Amino acid sequence: MTAATDLGTHPASRQGVTSRRFLSRFEPYFYAAPAIVLLVTVMMVPLVVGLTYTVRDIRILNPFSGGYVGFAHFEAVWHDQNFHNALYNTFWWTVSSLFFQFFLGLTLALLLNRTFPGRRIIQSLVFLPWAVPAFLSGLNWAWMFNPVISPLPQWLFALGILSEPTNILSDPDLAMWGPIVANIWFGIPFFAITLLAALQSIPGEIYEAASIDGASRKQQFVSITLPFLAPTIAITLMLRTIWIANFADLIIVMTNGGPADSTQIVSSYIFTQAFRRLDFGYASAIAAVLLVLLMAYAVSIIFIRRSLLRET
Amino acid sequence: MASIQITEATKSYGNTAVLHGIDLNIQDGEFIVLVGPSGCGKSTLLRMIAGLEEVTSGSISINERIINDLPPRDRDIAMVFQSYALYPHMSVEENISYAMTLRKSPKEKIASAVNGVSSILGLNGLLERRPKALSGGQRQRVAMGRAIVRDPQAFLFDEPLSNLDARLREQMRSEIRKLHRKLNATSIYVTHDQIEAMTMADRIVAMHDGYIQQVGTPLEIYDKPANVFVASFIGSPAMNFIKGTASASGDGYHLQTDQGHQIILPESSGLKDRMDVILGVRPEHLMIVEEGPASLPATVDLIEPMGLSTLVHVRVGQDSLKIFTLDRPDIAEGTQVHVSYIKEKLHMFDARTEMRLESPV
Amino acid sequence: MAYYAKSKGQRVVDWSVHYGLLACYLFFALFPLFWLFKVAVTPTKLLYSEGIRMWPSEMTWTNFTQVMTDTDFPQFFINSAIVSGSTAFISTLIAAAAGYSFSRFHYRGKAVIIVLMLITQMFPLVMLIAPIFRILTPLGLTDSLLGLVVVYTAFNVPFATFLMQSFFDGIPKDLEEAAMIDGNTRFGALVKIIFPLTLPGIAATLGFVFTAAWSELLFALMLVSSPDAVTFPVGLLTFVSKFSVDFGQMMAAGFLALIPAAIFFFLIQRYLVQGLTAGAVKG
Ligand SMILES: Nc1ncnc2c1ncn2[C@@H]1O[C@H](COP(=O)(O)OP(=O)(O)OP(=O)(O)O)[C@@H](O)[C@H]1O
Ligand SMILES: [Mg+2]
Numbered sequence: 001m002t003a004a005t006d007l008g009t010h011p012a013s014r015q016g017v018t019s020r021r022f023l024s025r026f027e028p029y030f031y032a033a034p035a036i037v038l039l040v041t042v043m044m045v046p047l048v049v050g051l052t053y054t055v056r057d058i059r060i061l062n063p064f065s066g067g068y069v070g071f072a073h074f075e076a077v078w079h080d081q082n083f084h085n086a087l088y089n090t091f092w093w094t095v096s097s098l099f100f101q102f103f104l105g106l107t108l109a110l111l112l113n114r115t116f117p118g119r120r121i122i123q124s125l126v127f128l129p130w131a132v133p134a135f136l137s138g139l140n141w142a143w144m145f146n147p148v149i150s151p152l153p154q155w156l157f158a159l160g161i162l163s164e165p166t167n168i169l170s171d172p173d174l175a176m177w178g179p180i181v182a183n184i185w186f187g188i189p190f191f192a193i194t195l196l197a198a199l200q201s202i203p204g205e206i207y208e209a210a211s212i213d214g215a216s217r218k219q220q221f222v223s224i225t226l227p228f229l230a231p232t233i234a235i236t237l238m239l240r241t242i243w244i245a246n247f248a249d250l251i252i253v254m255t256n257g258g259p260a261d262s263t264q265i266v267s268s269y270i271f272t273q274a275f276r277r278l279d280f281g282y283a284s285a286i287a288a289v290l291l292v293l294l295m296a297y298a299v300s301i302i303f304i305r306r307s308l309l310r311e312t
Numbered sequence: 313m314a315s316i317q318i319t320e321a322t323k324s325y326g327n328t329a330v331l332h333g334i335d336l337n338i339q340d341g342e343f344i345v346l347v348g349p350s351g352c353g354k355s356t357l358l359r360m361i362a363g364l365e366e367v368t369s370g371s372i373s374i375n376e377r378i379i380n381d382l383p384p385r386d387r388d389i390a391m392v393f394q395s396y397a398l399y400p401h402m403s404v405e406e407n408i409s410y411a412m413t414l415r416k417s418p419k420e421k422i423a424s425a426v427n428g429v430s431s432i433l434g435l436n437g438l439l440e441r442r443p444k445a446l447s448g449g450q451r452q453r454v455a456m457g458r459a460i461v462r463d464p465q466a467f468l469f470d471e472p473l474s475n476l477d478a479r480l481r482e483q484m485r486s487e488i489r490k491l492h493r494k495l496n497a498t499s500i501y502v503t504h505d506q507i508e509a510m511t512m513a514d515r516i517v518a519m520h521d522g523y524i525q526q527v528g529t530p531l532e533i534y535d536k537p538a539n540v541f542v543a544s545f546i547g548s549p550a551m552n553f554i555k556g557t558a559s560a561s562g563d564g565y566h567l568q569t570d571q572g573h574q575i576i577l578p579e580s581s582g583l584k585d586r587m588d589v590i591l592g593v594r595p596e597h598l599m600i601v602e603e604g605p606a607s608l609p610a611t612v613d614l615i616e617p618m619g620l621s622t623l624v625h626v627r628v629g630q631d632s633l634k635i636f637t638l639d640r641p642d643i644a645e646g647t648q649v650h651v652s653y654i655k656e657k658l659h660m661f662d663a664r665t666e667m668r669l670e671s672p673v
Numbered sequence: 674m675a676y677y678a679k680s681k682g683q684r685v686v687d688w689s690v691h692y693g694l695l696a697c698y699l700f701f702a703l704f705p706l707f708w709l710f711k712v713a714v715t716p717t718k719l720l721y722s723e724g725i726r727m728w729p730s731e732m733t734w735t736n737f738t739q740v741m742t743d744t745d746f747p748q749f750f751i752n753s754a755i756v757s758g759s760t761a762f763i764s765t766l767i768a769a770a771a772g773y774s775f776s777r778f779h780y781r782g783k784a785v786i787i788v789l790m791l792i793t794q795m796f797p798l799v800m801l802i803a804p805i806f807r808i809l810t811p812l813g814l815t816d817s818l819l820g821l822v823v824v825y826t827a828f829n830v831p832f833a834t835f836l837m838q839s840f841f842d843g844i845p846k847d848l849e850e851a852a853m854i855d856g857n858t859r860f861g862a863l864v865k866i867i868f869p870l871t872l873p874g875i876a877a878t879l880g881f882v883f884t885a886a887w888s889e890l891l892f893a894l895m896l897v898s899s900p901d902a903v904t905f906p907v908g909l910l911t912f913v914s915k916f917s918v919d920f921g922q923m924m925a926a927g928f929l930a931l932i933p934a935a936i937f938f939f940l941i942q943r944y945l946v947q948g949l950t951a952g953a954v955k956g
Contacts (some may be wrong), residue, residue: 027859028783031774034767035830036786042827043793046804053803093772104698111695122695124939126702131938133888135906140705144711149724149920150708185701199804237792246797249890253910270799275895280803287800294795364850384853391854397847401869458855528695 042312053284063229073285082261082269083286090265092176094245097183102237104184105191112192130189138253141182145169169255172262179250179263186250191236197230238301242294266290314465314498315340320370323356323522327449330356331522335597341496345509347545348519351404354502355394357519358468362391373466390459394470394502396451404430405439408457429457432487448475456484460491467499473508481505485512486665506548510534518542536598536659540666543592543659549623552598552633554591555663558583567591571629573608578655578671588663595636597657600624600649607650612643626651706931713737713924720920736925745900746926749908753887754933756818756904760825761883764833765875767826772837773863777846790831798828809896815913816899824892829882834880840874841867873944880941885932905930 057069077083081111129137147153147165157165168174202224210220245261248268251257257272264272266286274283316338323331331353338344346354359365361372363384371378379387390411398407403627406413412422430436433453437587443451452475459467468472469488473481484509492499503509509516510530517540518525518533525537537543543551556569565583567575575591577583601607610626617640624635624643628651635651643649660669712720713736715729723729740746775783805824806815807860814820844867852862868875890906897903903911912923 028774028778030778031770032783033787035771035790035834038767038823038827038830039793042805043801043935044789046801046808047796050800050809052688058803068906073859099893107694108698111691111698114691116691116949122699126695126698128706128935128938129702131884132706132931133890133906133934135888135890135910136930137705138928139909139923140709143920143924144705147725148721149712149735151725151727154725183864188698188702213805242795246799248799267797267799270797271891274799275805283903284800284803287797291796294797298795359850362850362854364853383858384850385856385858387854389854391851393847393851395845395847397845397851399852399866400846410852414856414861458851 050284053281054288056281058281059279073282077285077289085261086264086266086269090245093265096180097244100184101187101191105188106195107197108192109199112196127189129185134249135253137182137186138250142254145178170259172260175255175263179254182250194236198229202228234305316373317373321367321372322369324368334524342498343492343514344500345513345516345578346502347509352519353472353522358470362389362468363387369633388465390462390464391468392455392459392472396455398451398454400443403440404454407454408461411462425461429461433457458661467497469501471502538668540590540661549595549634551592551594554631558587558589560585576655578658580669580671582669590661590663592659593653595634597654599652600641601652603650605654610649610651612645612649684737709924709928713928717921736921740922740926749903751906753905755882756821757886759822760886761879762830764826764882765878768830768837771834773841775838776841793831804814815896818902820896825886829885833878836878840871844870853893877941877944880937883937887934
């Protein structure tokens with residue numbers, strides 16, 4: 001006690017105070033520094049470097065490449081039929097995956113948001129697909145659609161969904177549904193977990209108050225549950241859209257873009273350009289276009305949300 | 313022990329100023345009670361003294377030494393948090409002994425200190441439990457124990473008894489008093505409870521909107537509130553106020569109330585003719601009387617029997633007044649009565665500044 | 674949800690629908706995994722003849738034993754374990770520090786850092802492969818497990834940071850303040866008081882990053898070529914591209930690949946829900 005008092009008159013401690021003040025001012029940065037350094041060096045710098053590739057001719061196997069080509073790549077992208085096709089496929093891939101993932105995930109979250117015997121174990125099991133590595137889900141579903149080693153095509157035929165028990169992955173009209181189904185299987189748990197977390201954060205008293213006020217289950221869902229979930233839904237839908245649009249693993253493993261490019265999405269097309277044809281310059285240009293499109297999407301969603309919020 | 317000096321201390325969050333130029337000198341061993349309405353900055357001030365909140369400008373010193381930049385652990389201060397802030401993963405015993413463990417006190421010393429504290433606070437059977445398994449009041453007592461087990465330079469209490477029942481609160485009040493007498497450690501105590509403020513404080517600091525309104529002993533504050541805010545805030549039931557205009561009559565003044573009555577005012581150098589005045593009178597200084605020269609006609613609105621005493625609400629014109637009496641008046645609501653006052657006990661405030669007009673009592 | 678008084682008949686209907694729907698979900702979630710296992714234990718000679726039977730007439734573990742003895746999978750497995758384990762550990766450490774800083778301090782530039790992190794969640798990572806390859810080559814980090822760890826850590830830190838931040842947000846600030854008054858430094862309070870309380874959150878983050886790293890395919894495929902640094906996903910994929918695919922062995926290998934991630938996930942998913950909740954409750 002007196003020791004602390006004595007310190008005050010000691011000249012050394014004055015210095016201690018200054019360095020302490022310095023420390024406390026910079027303390028937050030110390031904690032965040034490793035993350036920042038890592039992100040800048042491993043993500044931001046490569047991103048910028050990648051953007052410079054878009055205006056250069058970079059082909060790995062061609063020793064004469066490396067020159068400046070201006071906007072030639074972008075011009076080529078503009079006229080590239082395969083890219084247009086991939087863009088179109090990306091749209092369907094993203095929208096249908098997201099639609100089913102979201103609604104099935106929401107239903108699952110609602111089912112799990114009650115206490116019932118066996119809930120813990122059921123929850124663990126239905127969330128399991130999320131733990132399955134994406135490449136493995138892809139392989140697994142590729143086998144599931146193979147009529148020789150899986151009963152699934154037979155079942156789909158029996159249900160009248162398929163006209164013949166064939167492998168949909170080799171049918172250009174249907175192939176896209178293969179990766180989409182795998183993606184739905186893989187992605188339901190993500191939505192279920194996020195939405196379940198949001199549901200569980202709604203205080204129970206609110207429902208009790210509402211049911212005393214005479215609200216039916218349906219009215220409670222509309223007037224309490226949905227408004228409470230809305231912010232979570234908005235942000236997860238946005239992030240997931242971007243994530244799914246970028247998610248090429250399943251397609252690369254299951255169909256590699258085929259048959260006849262019918263499952264080629266932009267990100268798998270970038271992959272093909274870069275690592276099958278080793279044309280990094282062109283691949284980077286496509287990636288930059290995709291980046292711009294996704295940013296535009298994100299910004300417009302945020303903008304729409306803002307203006308909706310302002311109205312209410 | 314420690315004296316604490318707060319000089320011109322301010323606190324802002326961004327552009328919101330929360331505390332404005334706080335000046336306060338706390339003597340070694342003094343028991344200071346901070347009162348004020350919710351949101352006036354009491355917790356913020358405590359947290360600045362504890363070192364949990366940066367001082368925006370001005371200074372805080374302990375024993376004449378400025379400690380603005382000293383981290384909390386070097387200030388040797390114990391604090392009871394308004395939210396308790398018990399460590400959920402530690403038992404009651406570990407919670408209480410944690411500070412001593414950090415200071416590497418010998419085991420036996422810790423054990424005996426924990427024992428002493430837990431019997432004072434009635435926590436003996438609960439030492440092994442986790443905070444989760446305690447009631448609100450029990451948690452509050454653990455939070456209290458965590459502070460008083462130490463022998464710090466100063467104690468900071470942020471509404472430490474708010475969650476206890478009346479009896480336990482009374483008991484804890486006297487325990488804290490006893491403890492203070494024994495350790496004689498400088499203490500700053502925040503409360504909303506009038507009785508705690510009046511009975512425990514050496515001095516009360518009344519705050520409002522980030523300003524200190526008045527500092528004084530409990531009786532000074534009660535008897536000579538510095539302004540309308542303090543007058544209305546201290547005392548339960550609260551002081552009655554009547555608005556009017558002073559007018560000279562003979563060698564004194566009387567108040568011409570807005571309701572058209574006349575009240576004779578005590579002497580005060582601050583009074584001037586035609587000055588707007590707010591008159592304050594405590595409920596215990598009003599009484600129901602037969603009609604007389606200095607009485608006001610009133611209608612009884614409500615009678616609140618409180619056992620020991622009775623609170624009579626009356627209306628004089630538009631002014632509602634409360635009258636405190638130890639009698640059990642035999643009157644019905646709605647009857648016409650007359651109300652008189654003790655002239656020497658009237659408080660006068662300048663209606664413009666709301667500051668007290670001194671009277672020689 | 675709240676409890677509702679209801680007639681018995683209504684309750685029976687209600688719960689039948691509830692369990693019925695859950696059964697559908699369970700079937701959809703588990704059947705593919707069951708099928709993986711079924712093919713893995715089917716003897717090669719029965720693979721096609723009993724391709725669509727629910728369970729082979731004869732069951733065998735030889736596919737598993739062959740994968741463990743005749744292939745490089747044990748090596749891939751170890752590589753993956755090293756990469757995922759280190760990535761999980763380092764990412765969680767870095768993310769915990771950053772998440773703590775977001776949760777507890779206000780400082781200049783914080784918003785910029787957060788936006789930066791959000792943006793990294795947005796752009797096509799494939800775009801980074803070439804530049805990263807260029808940057809890592811002179812450092813000798815291509816074709817090495819260390820290079821993968823660095824890249825995976827960077828990819829996982831943003832989400833892990835947000836996750837950790839939500840866990841820290843769930844712990845009242847008063848607690849570490851009390852600890853600081855009791856005599857801790859801020860860092861001491863963090864280690865002694867906050868970390869024990871965030872343990873579930875740390876576990877969830879560890880598990881999350883581990884599974885993500887365990888699954889990563891594209892970068893592993895591109896950055897690594899020498900067999901002693903190949904991870905499990907790449908190994909499995911190269912297995913597919915070889916002619917005369919041995920389905921049984923591949924399924925067995927796949928099933929083995931599933932186990933660590935599944936175990937991790939099983940242990941953590943409860944905390945994952947809890948962590949996201951903790952973030953939401955505290956305003
Ligand atoms: N982080 C903050 N940012 C902005 N304003 C704040 C912050 N913390 C507190 N305040 C404001 O400071 C004022 C004082 O708060 P403080 O907690 O000191 O009040 P109090 O007197 O302790 O009230 P109570 O009796 O309700 O506990 C309040 O108006 C509050 O809204
Ligand atoms: Mg307070």
